[in-house]
Amino acid sequence: xxxxxxxxxxxxxxxxxxxxxxxxxxxxxxxxxxxxxxxxxxxxxxxxxxxxxxxxxxxxxxxxxxxxxxxxxxxxxxxxxxxxxxxxxxxxxxxxxxxxxxxxxxxxxxxxxxxxxxxxxxxxxxxxxxxxxxxxxxxxxxxxxxxxxxxxxxxxxxxxxxxxxxxxxxxxxxxxxxxxxxxxxxxxxxxxxxxxxxxxxxxxxxxxxxxxxxxxxxxxxxxxxxxxxxxxxxxxxxxxxxxxxxxxxxxxxxxxxxxxxxxxxxxxxxxxxxxxxxxxxxxxxxxxxxxxxxxxxxxxxxxxxxxxxxxxxxxxxxxxxxxxxxxxxxxxxxxxxxxxxxxxxxxxxxxxxxxxxxxxxxxxxxxxxxx
Amino acid sequence: xxxxxxxxxxxxxxxxxxxxxxxxxxxxxxxxxxxxxxxxxxxxxxxxxxxxxxxxxxxxxxxxxxxxxxxxxxxxxxxxxxxxxxxxxxxxxxxxxxxxxxxxxxxxxxxxxxxxxxxxxxxxxxxxxxxxxxxxxxxxxxxxxxxxxxxxxxxxxxxxxxxxxxxxxxxxxxxxxxxxxxxxxxxxxxxxxxxxxxxxxxxxxxxxxxxxxxxxxxxxxxxxxxxxxxxxxxxxxxxxxxxxxxxxxxxxxxxxxxxxxxxxxxxxxxxxxxxxxxxxxxxxxxxxxxxxxxxxxxxxxxxxxxxxxxxxxxxxxxxxxxxxxxxxxxxxxxxxxxxxxxxxxxxxxx
Numbered sequence: 221x222x223x224x225x226x227x228x229x230x231x232x233x234x235x236x237x238x239x240x241x242x243x244x245x246x247x248x249x250x251x252x253x254x255x256x257x258x259x260x261x262x263x264x265x266x267x268x269x270x271x272x273x274x275x276x277x278x279x280x281x282x283x284x285x286x287x288x289x290x291x292x293x294x295x296x297x298x299x300x301x302x303x304x305x306x307x308x309x310x311x312x313x314x315x316x317x318x319x320x321x322x323x324x325x326x327x328x329x330x331x332x333x334x335x336x337x338x339x340x341x342x343x344x345x346x347x348x349x350x351x352x353x354x355x356x357x358x359x360x361x362x363x364x365x366x367x368x369x370x371x372x373x374x375x376x377x378x379x380x381x382x383x384x385x386x387x388x389x390x391x392x393x394x395x396x397x398x399x400x401x402x403x404x405x406x407x408x409x410x411x412x413x414x415x416x417x418x419x420x421x422x423x424x425x426x427x428x429x430x431x432x433x434x435x436x437x438x439x440x441x442x443x444x445x446x447x448x449x450x451x452x453x454x455x456x457x458x459x460x461x462x463x464x465x466x467x468x469x470x471x472x473x474x475x476x477x478x479x480x481x482x483x484x485x486x487x488x489x490x491x492x493x494x495x496x497x498x499x500x501x502x503x504x505x506x507x508x509x510x511x512x513x514x515x516x517x518x519x520x521x522x523x524x525x526x527x528x529x530x531x532x533x534x535x536x537x538x539x540x541x542x543x544x545x546x547x548x549x550x551x552x553x554x555x556x557x558x559x560x561x562x563x564x565x566x567x568x569x570x571x572x573x574x575x576x577x578x579x580x581x582x583x584x585x586x587x588x589x590x591x
Numbered sequence: 592x593x594x595x596x597x598x599x600x601x602x603x604x605x606x607x608x609x610x611x612x613x614x615x616x617x618x619x620x621x622x623x624x625x626x627x628x629x630x631x632x633x634x635x636x637x638x639x640x641x642x643x644x645x646x647x648x649x650x651x652x653x654x655x656x657x658x659x660x661x662x663x664x665x666x667x668x669x670x671x672x673x674x675x676x677x678x679x680x681x682x683x684x685x686x687x688x689x690x691x692x693x694x695x696x697x698x699x700x701x702x703x704x705x706x707x708x709x710x711x712x713x714x715x716x717x718x719x720x721x722x723x724x725x726x727x728x729x730x731x732x733x734x735x736x737x738x739x740x741x742x743x744x745x746x747x748x749x750x751x752x753x754x755x756x757x758x759x760x761x762x763x764x765x766x767x768x769x770x771x772x773x774x775x776x777x778x779x780x781x782x783x784x785x786x787x788x789x790x791x792x793x794x795x796x797x798x799x800x801x802x803x804x805x806x807x808x809x810x811x812x813x814x815x816x817x818x819x820x821x822x823x824x825x826x827x828x829x830x831x832x833x834x835x836x837x838x839x840x841x842x843x844x845x846x847x848x849x850x851x852x853x854x855x856x857x858x859x860x861x862x863x864x865x866x867x868x869x870x871x872x873x874x875x876x877x878x879x880x881x882x883x884x885x886x887x888x889x890x891x892x893x894x895x896x897x898x899x900x901x902x903x904x905x906x907x908x909x910x911x912x913x914x915x916x917x918x919x920x921x922x923x924x925x926x927x928x929x930x931x932x933x934x935x936x937x938x939x940x941x
Contacts, residue, residue: 226712230698237700237741425693428757431660431690432713434683591662 223434227442228449235412235450245408245454245573246461253400253462257393257527264353267297270308270320277328283339286361287321296357312342319343320353338343390557393466398552399525401459402487402545406519409455409491413447416500423507427591444492451488459484463556470559479555479565487548487570493579494544500586523549547571613638613673613765613797614659620667621654621821628654630821631668636799636814641791643812644801645909651821652801653693656769657798660690673764686714689758695750699743703734703753706742707760714761721760728756731790748779751870755786759794766791768800768911772807780804784811805909815909817916824916833907836915837864840881841905845873845889847898856895860887867914872900877911 235241271287300317302308308320322340327382330337341358343351347408420426429439453478459480463471470476498515499508522529522536523545529537540546551568614636621629630653636642644652657663659670661681670677673687697706704725711721711880729735732752742750751771758766771787772780776826791798802808808815809829825832846853847920849872857866862880869875878884881904892899 222715223713227710229712230701233705234698234700266793424692424696425698426664427692428690428695428696428710429713430662431685431688432710433685433715434713590664591657 221438223432224438224445226441227429227434227439228446231443231446232411232449234416234428235446241408241411241416241450242454242457243333244459245411246404248407249259249400249404249458250461250465252403253393253396254465257391257396257466260392260396263296263349265295267318267350267354268300268316269297269354270302270311270317271299271532272302272305272308272320272322274305274325275323275327279328279331279337280323282365283321283323286365290357290361294357296353309342309424315344316357321358337545387558391466394468395556396526397462397468397522398549398556399468399523400462401455401484401521401552402523402525403516404458405451405484405487405548406491406516406545408451409447409488409495410508410512410515412450413443413492413495414512417443417496417499418446418459418502418505418508421503430589430591436587436589440496440580440587444489444496444580446547447492447496448485448488451491452484455484455488467490468556470556471568473559476555476559479562480552483548483555483565483572486569486576487544487551490544490548490572490576490579493576493583497579497583497586500583502589519543519545525549544572544575611674612636612671614642615671616655616659616668617670619655619665619670620668621651621658621663628821629658630822632818632821633668634816634826636678636797638797639791639795640813641787641798641800641811643808643815643912644799644818645803645805645808645815646801646818647803650818652803652818653769654821655818656767656799656801660688660767661685662843669789682861684763687763688765688767689761689763691754691758691766691768691771693773695747695754697742697750697753697757700741702739702741703729703745706753707757711760712756716761720762724760724762725756728759731793732756732786736742746779748775748782751775751779751783752786755783756792759790759796761793763796763797765797768798770801772804780807787811803819803860805913809909810930817913819917825912828908828909832912836877836907836911837875838879839907840878840884841900841907841911842876842878842881842885842888843873843905844876844902845871845890845900847872849897850895853897856891860884860891867937875914877907 242418269287271284273284284299287297290296291298297318299321302311303320305320308317308322312320313319320342322342323339324338327337327339329335339358341354343354343384345351434442459471460559463469471480498511502508518539521527522532523543524540525545528544529540533538547568551565551572554564554568558564612635614634616634618633619629619632620627632651632655634642644655646652654659654663658665659672660679661677661684672684675683675687677684698709701709707725707728708721711725716724726735729738732755734749734752734756735747737745742753745753751774755768755771758768768787772783775783787798787800788811790796800807800811812829814826814828815832816823825835827835850856854866854868854874857863857874857876860876860878861882862878863876864879865877867875876884876888885902885904888902889899891897
């Protein structure tokens with residue numbers, strides 16, 4: 221086993237002489253956490269909504285007052301008066317305004333007559349996020365307009381839903397942190413276990429190993445342990461930095477930190493063995509570089525790190541169910557966001573460690589002891 | 592699975608000393624599909640000698656050395672290193688040999704001492720032996736004061752010396768070097784030759800080197816095997832190989848306005864054993880008495896009103912030996928292989 225540790229020593233000495241690797245491994249996930257966390261996490265503010273009042277009646281005034289109230293309070297949108305519905309529609313199409321409300325002629329009279337009064341909302345549905353926000357906002361607004369001014373004394377039989385939130389509101393940046401930690405470990409493995417491994421092969425370093433009496437298992441284990449240690453270091457650093465940036469304190473509870481450490485180790489080992497298996501017969505240094513983007517997309521995005529797996533089509537769910545990223549992200553979410561304890565992560569840990577054992581066994585069998 | 596059940600070697604030392612030859616290569620064959628890279632090659636290397644494999648790029652030298660050093664599977668025949676069969680007992684072979692590949696593969700981010708330490712650990716050398724052996728080797732290769740320097744700060748010659756030390760860190764009995772001076776300047780090459788000779792004598796090593804430099808083979812090797820197109824075409828000491836070429840001197844002469852039958856005229860001169868016509872009216876004449884033939888040649892040229900543009904007389908070299916056995920010059924083979932003569936680059940892989 222001393223020979224195995226010699227490989228680990230060599231790899232780690234190189235690693236600490238090249239801090240650029242550590243930086244590169246962490247910069248990408250950190251940038252993603254900060255940019256995506258802030259870009260996707262906020263609510264729509266100050267959208268411009270055109271208002272075409274073709275009624276000018278008292279009920280139309282009531283609608284305009286409601287719109288002004290939203291502008292003053294939630295600031296979701298700012299009403300912009302228009303004379304022509306055609307012009308408003310054209311401006312929605314060209315992007316000058318984000319939506320338009322048309323209050324048709326006879327609107328007030330229909331309200332008083334209780335004769336199906338309608339308001340039209342024109343939205344640009346090429347932007348799903350903006351259009352659904354406006355639809356939601358105007359649904360709430362019309363619901364409020366429909367409420368009678370005076371509540372009836374006898375409560376009619378209405379079913380209401382009360383939502384109980386188990387956890388405080390999770391901002392998107394916090395939601396994204398587990399994925400960022402996992403991504404940092406993957407990038408570290410991709411560079412340290414993928415690219416550098418193939419570069420060493422191409423430079424003839426492995427030829428130097430193969431003429432020594434080191435066994436196949438010692439060599440494979442040494443390379444994998446070294447790669448996993450690098451990923452563990454990247455994981456620990458990004459967990460602490462990411463928690464501080466996103467304002468998540470749960471990792472600083474000693475018990476949680478221990479669980480996180482377990483997850484980091486299991487994830488690092490699983491990722492490294494997966495990468496080693498992919499690269500075990502590769503000779504060309506271009507291959508890991510060319511596959512980096514594909515692997516990142518194929519493994520990170522289906523993992524539930526940025527979008528729920530339940531929303532995926534069946535084939536994508538299939539990828540998610542075998543993807544080690546999924547179990548790593550799930551485990552980190554359970555500890556960092558839910559403080560759920562060991563019970564919540566034991567199946568994730570089991571999957572990661574069992575898949576690592578399977579992958580290292582296959583990789584060792586495929587590893588060639590000759591050139 | 593075999594990798595779990597392999598018996599661990601009790602020590603890093605090469606056990607089972609042999610009384611016979613250090614290396615036995617017996618009808619060895621290597622094929623890549625239909626292409627035969629090494630074709631039925633046999634030779635023995637005696638203990639304590641420096642043995643050279645000489646041939647152009649692509650001749651099969653590196654393939655041969657890689658089969659002997661357990662890096663490539665052998666398709667036919669067998670190779671014994673210190674008495675151990677390469678195919679059947681590769682671990683024992685690995686304990687007995689040090690190998691320096693053609694490329695410079697020491698870690699540039701690690702220091703000189705760290706590089707040696709890592710490899711000593713890979714060979715299972717004990718901490719005590721490691722310290723003593725590394726100190727001794729660093730002194731021998733003149734890198735003692737650079738022991739804490741990062742390898743990337745060393746010159747090409749120093750890095751090659753480090754590689755040599757690395758290959759000896761476990762005190763092997765047999766040392767394989769694949770083109771050890773490729774990419775080095777002439778001064779560094781001579782330094783490496785002297786170092787290898789000294790190391791061989793001090794450590795009672797058997798050394799096998801591959802080279803395409805004639806002067807290196809001539810200066811360093813006790814015996815030389817000439818390899819061409821995967822086959823062994825000649826094997827003997829440099830002196831014996833040179834003596835086997837008809838004629839003891841080589842006269843190279845270039846003429847202007849030489850007649851069509853000029854080669855036949857030259858052949859008629861006394862003591863001339865062969866005349867080869869080369870490009871641009873250049874003739875290569877082998878003679879058993881160089882000075883006499885030169886005098887007669889000049890007289891013949893004056894008589895025939897043929898102008899002598901250049902003339903040189905030299906003793907038979909290994910280049911002549913190579914031409915004699917293969918019918919081509921070593922340099923021609925490099926031109927053919929690459930379209931031009933490759934400049935030597937440090938770290939260039941075969």
